[in-house]
Amino acid sequence: MSAVSATPKRTSVRKVPTQARAKERFERILDAARSLIEESGSEHLKMSDVAARAGVPIGSVYQYFPDKAAIIITLAERIMELVHDGLAQAMGEVTCLKEGEQALKSTLMAYYQLFLAEPVARDIWFGIQADKTLNVLDIEDSRANGQIVFRTLKKFTPKKDWKRLETASFLIMQLTGMAVRLAISVDRKEGDRIMAVYQDMIRRELIAVTSES
Numbered sequence: 001m002s003a004v005s006a007t008p009k010r011t012s013v014r015k016v017p018t019q020a021r022a023k024e025r026f027e028r029i030l031d032a033a034r035s036l037i038e039e040s041g042s043e044h045l046k047m048s049d050v051a052a053r054a055g056v057p058i059g060s061v062y063q064y065f066p067d068k069a070a071i072i073i074t075l076a077e078r079i080m081e082l083v084h085d086g087l088a089q090a091m092g093e094v095t096c097l098k099e100g101e102q103a104l105k106s107t108l109m110a111y112y113q114l115f116l117a118e119p120v121a122r123d124i125w126f127g128i129q130a131d132k133t134l135n136v137l138d139i140e141d142s143r144a145n146g147q148i149v150f151r152t153l154k155k156f157t158p159k160k161d162w163k164r165l166e167t168a169s170f171l172i173m174q175l176t177g178m179a180v181r182l183a184i185s186v187d188r189k190e191g192d193r194i195m196a197v198y199q200d201m202i203r204r205e206l207i208a209v210t211s212e213s
Helices: 018-038 047-054 058-064 068-092 099-115 119-126 130-156 159-183 188-210
Strands: none
Touching: 018 047, 018 058, 018 068, 018 119, 047 058, 047 068, 058 119, 068 119, 068 130, 099 119, 099 130, 099 159, 099 188, 119 159, 130 159, 159 188
């Protein structure tokens, strides 16, 4: 599951569009890839199919993306940015420890709901561990999101516990993705129970090292 813009820098796109027409074509390509992944999965994604679905020449696809992995990474980055922005907004409004706990809970559940509703997100995240680049991005994203949580909650934490809080924040952000992937892999009732238990684990670890002052 990044107030400093610590979202991983995009490294997958060969050329970033700047003009309106080019941006529109770029988004059509991504939309086409998203719909194809939803239909058949990312393992069956082909650049030629993306071009046909987007209604653009195959050369236009390669103009922006060197291969299908670049498309998938870009879609993953979009999801990471969405989660990052939601977390940054939620934690940015925190004024006390209780609000921090609630912000974490609401962000976690929004993350869970996103994966329940988005087949493309599920497909990409299930393949993270098998793709070295995606795995690195995932870890960087967890570290950046952990910093958001740390910067917010350290205001309510004794200074002697800041290092533990920082480490716990990073770890929990990384484990959140794993918990959500597990929850969406089982039936919905069991998945909901898994998320409820995970929320309680977060509360026990993060809130245990904090103290209102």
